[in-house]
Amino acid sequence: MKTQEQQALLHLVREVSRRQIAPRAQQHETEATFPSELFALLAELDLLGLPFATEDGGGGQPSTVVCQVLAELSRAFLAIGLGASVHLLATGVVAENAADEVRADILPRLISGEWLAAYSLSEPDSGSDAAALTTRAERDGDSYLVTGTKAWVTHAGHADCYVMFCRTGPHRTRGITALLAPVDTS
DSSP, X not given: OOOHHHHHHHHHHHHHIIIIIHHHHHHHHHHTOOOHHHHHHHHHTTOTTTTSOGGGTSOOOOHHHXXXXXXXXXXXXXXXXXXXXXXXXXXXXHHHHSOHHHHHHHHHHHHHTSSOEEXXXXXXXXXXXXXXXXXXXXXXXXXEEEESOOOSOBTTTTOSEEEEEEEOSSSTXXXXXXXXXXXXXX
C-alpha cells in the first residue's frame, strides 16, 4: 500500500507527464533532438534521485514506486522514461561502488540532476554481454588508459559523466571494472 506521500508523488508525475512532457514528445521525435529541458524538469521535481537514500539527498522511494514513476514518464514520452531509468542505473553504480571521495563529490550532482549520467556497457561486437567486453582499461599512475569502442550509449554527447565498463583483468567475468568518466576526461 502506498503512503499519502507516494500517492501525491505519482499524481504529480502523471500531471507533469500529461501537461508538460507528452506535448513536447512529438517535436523531439520529429526533429531528432535531445530533450534537455525535460531532463531539467525531472531534476527540478527531484525525480532523478528517487531510489537513493535520503541522507544522500535522494527520495528514499522503494523500487515499486520508482517503477511506477518511470512507467508514467514512459507513457508520456518513452525516451524520457527510458532515459531516466538509465540515469538511475548509472547513478546506482556510483552510489554502491564509488570510492568515498568520488561518491561525495559526484553522487549529489547525479541525485539532484545537476549532472546527467550515461551508461556505457555495449560494444559493436558484443552488444550488452559484459563477459564479452573487449574495451580495456589499464592503470596509468592515478588514472586509466582506456582503449576500445563503445556503442549505443544512452545520453552520449549529452551526459555530464559516463559509467563505462571495461576489461581490467583476464578473467572472463571477474575482470571487469566500471569506471566513472566525467565528460571533460581526456
